């Protein structure tokens with residue numbers, strides 16, 4: 146059975162979190178002389194002289210409506226990258242604990258592990274880019290705290306089999322992190338609705354991809370209230386700035402436009418795949434549930450350089466194990482995709 150107290154770091158269990166001026170006074174007042182802010186204002190049109198809401202209540206209420214999950218099950222981070230880092234800091238004792246990664250996958254899990262001096266155990270995906278459940282079971286030990294699964298997976302683009310993720314959730318006594326950064330582009334349903342089923346589930350999503358707000362740095366973690374409370378205790382008090390909170394709230398009213406872009410992106414993706422298949426140096430294009438495709442070619446480095454010479458940047462993944470020969474290409478606007486195709490058609 147999963148028990149959060151068994152996997153929490155002792156120093157975090159005992160941590161007395163920072164208490165801000167606004168934490169200590171919550172009533173109504175008109176004169177705030179408690180936080181050493183500049184009472185005169187900001188040298189801007191907009192006023193940013195007051196500290197922002199540390200728990201981002203308004204943004205969470207709106208997210209709660211959109212995602213169908215109570216606000217108490219939502220954590221907001223300065224990008225989901227911050228949520229990843231906070232999971233390490235809350236649950237992994239440096240130099241002692243370990244986490245399981247399933248490459249090829251998103252690079253930040255390993256960087257975050259290294260920053261926090263936490264060992265990584267790597268169990269590669271199968272040739273079909275699915276989980277090797279037996280391999281994972283073999284490497285789990287008493288110090289394994291987290292397993293990171295990215296679905297749809299970056300850089301391969303495919304979704305990970307739902308049953309396999311559920312097998313992990315049901316049998317692993319640590320936390321299973323399901324990173325759904327690309328879920329808005331996927332035919333698969335989110336794991337958020339499984340939160341009531343599994344106490345050891347953390348679902349990551351972000352406003353950086355489909356929502357078009359990468360520069361605002363707003364990422365989400367959905368988890369049990371217990372886990373969310375721990376993450377809130379560990380995070381910097383004002384981790385989402387006021388401008389980002391206001392703009393995120395505004396953007397979250399405009400779901401129609403985002404849904405339109407998602408549809409357009411998927412149509413563009415399917416068309417791009419059809420066209421790319423006609424090129425003789427394209428060996429394979431992996432099925433994608435995301436806003437990018439992984440394209441296996443006969444000459445990745447040559448094609449990469451050729452595209453750079455024409456002002457087009459894609460991600461060269463040929464040095465990544467199981468991605469040999471492959472370029473990861475983000476779906477652009479119709480004009481950008483056309484330019485990409487026309488350029489590739491000139492490649493000899």
Ligand SMILES: *Cc1c(COP(=O)(O)O)cnc(C)c1O
Pocket residue numbers: 223224225226227251295299324326350351352353354359362363364
């Ligand atoms: C882009 C990406 C993120 C980063 O999200 P931020 O919210 O911008 O930090 C997280 N996970 C995966 C798999 C990504 O591709």
